[in-house]
Amino acid sequence: xxxxxxxxxxxxxxxxxxxxxxxxxxxxxxxxxxxxxxxxxxxxxxxxxxxxxxxxxxxxxxxxxxxxxxxxxx
Numbered sequence: 001x002x003x004x005x006x007x008x009x010x011x012x013x014x015x016x017x018x019x020x021x022x023x024x025x026x027x028x029x030x031x032x033x034x035x036x037x038x039x040x041x042x043x044x045x046x047x048x049x050x051x052x053x054x055x056x057x058x059x060x061x062x063x064x065x066x067x068x069x070x071x072x073x074x
Contacts, residue, residue, distance in 0.1 A: 001057055010049035014042070 001009075018033040037045065 001053075006050050006053050006057075007046070009053055010046045013049050014045055 014037060018030060018037065021027075022030065022033065
């Protein structure tokens with residue numbers, strides 16, 4: 001997965017988290033989320049999400065390599 005795809009996925013994850021919270025609270029607009037998650041707040045959350053995505057990708061790749069290694073050993 002390319003860096004821009006990871007960034008897009010992290011942005012979408014943040015948007016979905018906000019939408020989930022807004023739905024649970026009966027909030028009809030994203031105005032407050034838009035203000036709260038701007039600048040440093042958005043950057044910090046998205047960086048954490050990108051790190052998480054990267055970890056998942058690393059583990060997935062490792063598991064696939066292990067599987068392929070085991071299946072090729074037979």
